[in-house]
Amino acid sequence: MSNQATAPRPARPRPKRGEGQWALGYSEPLNANEQSKKDDNPLNVEARIRNIYSKRGFDSIDPADLRGRFRWMGLYTQRAPGFDGGKTATLEPHELDDRYFMMRVRSDGALLGPAQLRTLGGISTDFARNTADITDRQNIQYHWIDIENVPEIWSRLEAVGLSTLEACGDSPRGFLGSPVAGVAKDEIIDATPALAEIKRRYIGKPEYANLPRKFKTSASGHPSLDGAPEINDVSFVGIDHPEHGPGFDLWVGGGLSTNPMLAQKLGVWIALEDVADVWEGVISIFRDYGYRRLRSRARLKFLVADWGVEKFREVLESEYLHRALPDAESPGVAEHSGDHIGVHEQKDGRFYIGAAPTVGRIDGDVLTGLGDLVEAYGADGVRLTSYQKLVVLGVDADKVEDVVATLDRIGLAARPSQWRRSTMACTGIEFCKLAIVDTKQRAHDLVAELERRFPDLDTPISINVNGCPNACARTQIADIGLKGQLVMDGDGNQVEGFQVHLGGGIGLISSLGKKLRAHKVTSAGLDDYVTDVVSAYLQHREDGESFAA
Numbered sequence: 179m180s181n182q183a184t185a186p187r188p189a190r191p192r193p194k195r196g197e198g199q200w201a202l203g204y205s206e207p208l209n210a211n212e213q214s215k216k217d218d219n220p221l222n223v224e225a226r227i228r229n230i231y232s233k234r235g236f237d238s239i240d241p242a243d244l245r246g247r248f249r250w251m252g253l254y255t256q257r258a259p260g261f262d263g264g265k266t267a268t269l270e271p272h273e274l275d276d277r278y279f280m281m282r283v284r285s286d287g288a289l290l291g292p293a294q295l296r297t298l299g300g301i302s303t304d305f306a307r308n309t310a311d312i313t314d315r316q317n318i319q320y321h322w323i324d325i326e327n328v329p330e331i332w333s334r335l336e337a338v339g340l341s342t343l344e345a346c347g348d349s350p351r352g353f354l355g356s357p358v359a360g361v362a363k364d365e366i367i368d369a370t371p372a373l374a375e376i377k378r379r380y381i382g383k384p385e386y387a388n389l390p391r392k393f394k395t396s397a398s399g400h401p402s403l404d405g406a407p408e409i410n411d412v413s414f415v416g417i418d419h420p421e422h423g424p425g426f427d428l429w430v431g432g433g434l435s436t437n438p439m440l441a442q443k444l445g446v447w448i449a450l451e452d453v454a455d456v457w458e459g460v461i462s463i464f465r466d467y468g469y470r471r472l473r474s475r476a477r478l479k480f481l482v483a484d485w486g487v488e489k490f491r492e493v494l495e496s497e498y499l500h501r502a503l504p505d506a507e508s509p510g511v512a513e514h515s516g517d518h519i520g521v522h523e524q525k526d527g528r529f530y531i532g533a534a535p536t537v538g539r540i541d542g543d544v545l546t547g548l549g550d551l552v553e554a555y556g557a558d559g560v561r562l563t564s565y566q567k568l569v570v571l572g573v574d575a576d577k578v579e580d581v582v583a584t585l586d587r588i589g590l591a592a593r594p595s596q597w598r599r600s601t602m603a604c605t606g607i608e609f610c611k612l613a614i615v616d617t618k619q620r621a622h623d624l625v626a627e628l629e630r631r632f633p634d635l636d637t638p639i640s641i642n643v644n645g646c647p648n649a650c651a652r653t654q655i656a657d658i659g660l661k662g663q664l665v666m667d668g669d670g671n672q673v674e675g676f677q678v679h680l681g682g683g684i685g686l687i688s689s690l691g692k693k694l695r696a697h698k699v700t701s702a703g704l705d706d707y708v709t710d711v712v713s714a715y716l717q718h719r720e721d722g723e724s725f726a727a
């Protein structure tokens with residue numbers, strides 16, 4: 179036997195599997211989602227909903243549209259009632275399809291006047307069984323929508339300049355803006371015109387409707403970082419440049435879910451009128467270089483993590499903008515809380531009033547009531563916040579207390595408890611097909627119990643309640659972040675519960691909470707668990723020490 183026959187062969191470099199990046203020549207779809215988007219531009223589903231499905235009913239809907247392209251029009255099937263977490267453990271999400279839809283209406287940080295608020299309220303009462311949630315992306319989310327009613331709902335929304343277009347799907351979803359844009363005394367720059375321009379130029383355009391996955395945008399010039407820039411794919415963050423004046427830094431690649439990453443700061447200066455061009459550059463990088471092989475790696479954060487900010491900036495400048503951006507110092511953490519709850523004087527001497535429902539849950543009557551309030555008191559309108567709250571803007575000094583009292587009468591607290599102020603919850607098992615546990619009602623009950631147990635809490639402690647690992651209500655950036663999962667109770671039974679993350683935050687601090695493997699709590703035991711954690715904090719804190727410090 180010769181040496182040649184027995185000698186080990188030199189290892190051949192294994193061909194590297196591509197990530198499906200279009201810019202590198204991977205134009206063939208590598209998974210079913212990519213195939214579906216290639217088969218038909220998802221925006222085409224609008225015409226089919228208008229002309230076919232709404233006329234022929236639910237059973238006429240092509241499954242590829244129902245479970246895929248409907249999202250581009252802000253529509254998901256909601257979870258059929260009667261399934262709890264335990265029963266659904268072995269079922270695929272589509273097996274839980276109800277015949278009704280969740281519908282998201284994007285506000286894009288815009289001011290909602292009386293006509294818009296009453297329209298939103300009327301849709302809720304006429305078509306959505308009086309449901310309406312304020313989401314942490316400044317959307318209004320309805321449930322129980324029947325496909326037959328969708329064109330009428332769209333007509334009513336269009337009449338007041340609102341839309342569900344690209345509110346979901348692998349598309350540029352609803353934008354976050356500052357709720358106090360244009361009125362806050364300490365605002366660095368008003369980003370509202372830039373958001374309006376991005377919407378005008380790019381939303382609903384086929385060139386930006388087939389992205390690797392969702393693409394989240396934030397633009398705010400308020401020093402409280404009230405647009406949650408740390409957790410968006412692209413964020414424009416107000417800065418005052420010593421040479422160029424007010425403008426924006428660019429942060430990219432933020433996102434939570436199962437691989438959380440806070441956005442990376444480029445340290446550049448962008449003029450207000452250039453924001454839309456730069457936004458187009460960033461979304462184009464995502465479209466062209468974003469990973470499309472695996473859905474779990476298809477967010478911009480994975481590309482940013484692999485490239486680093488230097489390469490990202492270089493590609494943005496050389497391939498897309500064809501010019502260099504001036505250097506700038508990136509902002510650090512926020513100067514103060516950005517939830518805008520309470521009564522605050524505006525730069526014009528009038529006031530804005532931030533008010534809290536509990537965990538974002540309102541209804542059509544509240545929306546209509548807000549429209550009446552804005553008109554009756556001559557206020558400017560309402561903006562939604564990225565904390566599932568809202569702000570009434572432009573209230574005259576002599577009307578402030580009347581507005582606060584009226585808000586209170588419709589269930590919105592301008593002077594809420596710390597618990598109501600700082601708790602959020604995602605949709606959860608009531609309507610979401612991916613949910614493992616109940617969230618909205620559980621969080622509502624938790625807030626009520628904590629108000630009873632700690633009525634005089636003197637510092638905010640944020641609690642974010644999520645129904646599964648997807649972290650739609652931001653598990654990893656709360657003082658107490660809760661991720662829904664099945665856990666063992668004391669008798670060895672699998673029951674609804676939560677994995678706990680502690681010490682996260684954005685704005686005033688910027689850190690991901692620590693997942694404490696040993697801290698798993700049953701849903702039934704949540705009140706006592708939070709009580710123990712908060713009691714320990716209150717007992718051991720040093721002067722001025724926050725919960726997350």
Ligand code: SF4
Pocket residue numbers: 604605606607610611612613614644645646647648649650651
């Ligand atoms: Fe649904 Fe999970 Fe998102 Fe909650 S976190 S809304 S349960 S996908």
